[in-house]
Amino acid sequence: MIVFDHLFWPAGYALSRDINASSVMLYPGLLGLEHLGNEPDYMPMIISGFTSPVTSIGNRVQNFIMLRVARYALQTIRRVIFYKTLNKLNISISNPYGKIKLALHGSYVGLGEVSRIQSELFNPMTKSTGTWLPRTATLSKEVESFLHGDDSRMVVFISIGTNAAWSKDIVNVVLKTIQEIHNTKEIRFLWSLKDKDYKQLVSPAALDLGIPLDEMTDTLMIVPFVDQYAVLSSESVAAFVSHCGFGSMQEAIHTSTPVLAMPMMLESDQVTNAARLVQLGVAESFDARPGRDKITTDNLLMKLRSLTAADSGGDNLNVYRQKANKLGKISNLLNGPSRGADWLEMEMNEGTEFMVGIENHISWIERNSVDVYCILTLVVCVLFVVVKNIRSVCKKTKKKKD
Amino acid sequence: MKASISIVSALQIIVLLIATIIGHQSAEVVAKKMTTKKKQHVLFLGASQTSHILHMQGLAEEMAHRGYKVTFAALESDKKFISKADNGIEFLSVRVYYLFMLVCCNIITFSNFQYILELSLRPENLNTTPHIMDIHMIYSIYFVSVQIIQSIFTNHYYLNFLLITIPQLI
Numbered sequence: 001m002i003v004f005d006h007l008f009w010p011a012g013y014a015l016s017r018d019i020n021a022s023s024v025m026l027y028p029g030l031l032g033l034e035h036l037g038n039e040p041d042y043m044p045m046i047i048s049g050f051t052s053p054v055t056s057i058g059n060r061v062q063n064f065i066m067l068r069v070a071r072y073a074l075q076t077i078r079r080v081i082f083y084k085t086l087n088k089l090n091i092s093i094s095n096p097y098g099k100i101k102l103a104l105h106g107s108y109v110g111l112g113e114v115s116r117i118q119s120e121l122f123n124p125m126t127k128s129t130g131t132w133l134p135r136t137a138t139l140s141k142e143v144e145s146f147l148h149g150d151d152s153r154m155v156v157f158i159s160i161g162t163n164a165a166w167s168k169d170i171v172n173v174v175l176k177t178i179q180e181i182h183n184t185k186e187i188r189f190l191w192s193l194k195d196k197d198y199k200q201l202v203s204p205a206a207l208d209l210g211i212p213l214d215e216m217t218d219t220l221m222i223v224p225f226v227d228q229y230a231v232l233s234s235e236s237v238a239a240f241v242s243h244c245g246f247g248s249m250q251e252a253i254h255t256s257t258p259v260l261a262m263p264m265m266l267e268s269d270q271v272t273n274a275a276r277l278v279q280l281g282v283a284e285s286f287d288a289r290p291g292r293d294k295i296t297t298d299n300l301l302m303k304l305r306s307l308t309a310a311d312s313g314g315d316n317l318n319v320y321r322q323k324a325n326k327l328g329k330i331s332n333l334l335n336g337p338s339r340g341a342d343w344l345e346m347e348m349n350e351g352t353e354f355m356v357g358i359e360n361h362i363s364w365i366e367r368n369s370v371d372v373y374c375i376l377t378l379v380v381c382v383l384f385v386v387v388k389n390i391r392s393v394c395k396k397t398k399k400k401k402d
Numbered sequence: 403m404k405a406s407i408s409i410v411s412a413l414q415i416i417v418l419l420i421a422t423i424i425g426h427q428s429a430e431v432v433a434k435k436m437t438t439k440k441k442q443h444v445l446f447l448g449a450s451q452t453s454h455i456l457h458m459q460g461l462a463e464e465m466a467h468r469g470y471k472v473t474f475a476a477l478e479s480d481k482k483f484i485s486k487a488d489n490g491i492e493f494l495s496v497r498v499y500y501l502f503m504l505v506c507c508n509i510i511t512f513s514n515f516q517y518i519l520e521l522s523l524r525p526e527n528l529n530t531t532p533h534i535m536d537i538h539m540i541y542s543i544y545f546v547s548v549q550i551i552q553s554i555f556t557n558h559y560y561l562n563f564l565l566i567t568i569p570q571l572i
Binding site: 001002003004005026028029104106131132133134135136161162229245246247248250336337338340341344345348 | 443444445446447448452453454455456457458459460461462463464465467468489
């Protein structure tokens with residue numbers, strides 16, 4: 001069996017066909033662009049960060065138009081070019097879009113009814129299973145010691161993922177905040193930061209601000225790489241400062257970790273992910289859209305303190321932690337890996353095609369009941385004509401009598 | 403097919419073919435093995451974003467736990483996530499494959515898409531074992547290219563992905 005990331009569906013599908021193996025497509029994160037189908041323009045986490053109910057009507061109108069341009073214009077163009085070329089070469093390749101029978105989505109947060117999402121070109125059965133985070137997670141001895149050593153202060157984990165980039169202004173704010181908390185000894189920080197960012201941004205900024213990072217090792221640990229899921233799984237971690245990428249959001253929910261969301265890529269899904277976590281009650285957020293929240297030391301301190309307040313890890317949990325625990329429990333109960341593996345086994349051994357609903361095999365006209373509307377309209381018209389004729393006949397008869 | 407080929411086009415094609423042969427030998431080995439034991443062997447193809455690979459790994463671990471032979475194809479740089487513990491998952495490096503895809507992506511997006519498509523889809527290339535990945539590659543490249551073009555119309559998400567991620571990979 002070939003199991004492939006949806007970004008590589010053509011390779012995965014074609015390879016499985018060549019070796020006559022079954023295939024399943026996975027959506028580990030967001031649903032892809034190929035699902036430019038019937039999703040409403042306000043649905044979060046499709047293409048744009050500005051596709052959320054929390055955004056303005058202007059953004060939604062723009063997104064509405066762009067989605068339809070992409071779907072109807074571009075997909076039609078690519079279909080015509082692609083298949084016309086194949087036909088011209090007399091290559092009998094069946095439409096690969098329609099050959100993938102099963103797709104699994106490793107999430108359940110904020111996506112609503114995944115089964116509603118369809119498109120003319122691409123229409124496998126899609127099942128949400130819950131996240132597939134691995135069982136194995138490892139930490140280096142240094143990080144392990146920092147998290148679970150003698151110091152009983154809780155830890156705030158800072159990481160903004162692989163693709164997002166720190167800005168100088170935000171680095172300055174973070175450094176000042178850490179220094180402030182170092183003085184009050186409230187909490188500690190574990191900062192996952194690429195070497196390049198440390199050398200080019202953080203170290204010079206600390207020098208400029210006069211913050212001696214070397215003397216703050218009891219409060220701050222900076223590491224070039226750390227297993228994020230393993231860190232978040234630690235009971236010592238009180239909050240997660242995150243860019244709110246989809247993977248990070250899933251990991252935070254699965255490990256019941258409150259989040260301080262700092263979206264870094266405004267054109268991505270990070271803004272709506274952050275909004276969703278705030279809506280779920282497990283996060284504080286900076287709205288990074290232009291003209292919204294300004295990230296200052298005071299703001300950052302206030303939000304961090306509210307997230308970690310009165311959280312000593314025992315019964316004394318704050319409201320964010322309580323809600324995070326509830327979501328984490330649901331995420332763990334879903335047992336995504338097991339449910340996903342059940343589907344893989346089913347597809348591998350018996351096939352799941354028989355489970356595809358009949359609605360996927362009927363035409364667009366039938367699916368949208370266009371034929372029914374036509375008949376009803378015709379019936380109404382006929383009735384109207386009949387009634388009109390009867391009335392006119394009645395009137396004539398009455399006139400004759402008079 | 404056009405009769406005349408420019409020097410640039412010819413060079414591009416040579417690069418493509420060399421990269422194809424180098425990049426997919428390992429995948430062919432896996433494919434051959436799978437034809438004999440396909441019911442017990444599950445290949446995960448996840449050579450894309452690290453966060454995707456991390457999440458797919460949980461599913462791969464579960465399949466390994468259930469007694470299947472599991473191979474996970476990903477970038478060499480992501481090996482540490484997959485082989486970090488004795489989790490029963492065999493790692494398959496696809497670095498060349500991925501870089502090849504990116505190179506093709508650029509070529510196809512900006513120049514002679516039509517010609518390369520025709521070359522790669524010729525029946526003699528489709529039906530011979532040494533070139534079985536051609537068709538897979540062209541599907542992937544085509545798909546990614548279209549996504550990039552679409553993204554220009556839809557808030558530049560993949561444009562950002564290209565500008566930020568690809569320089570890091572290379």
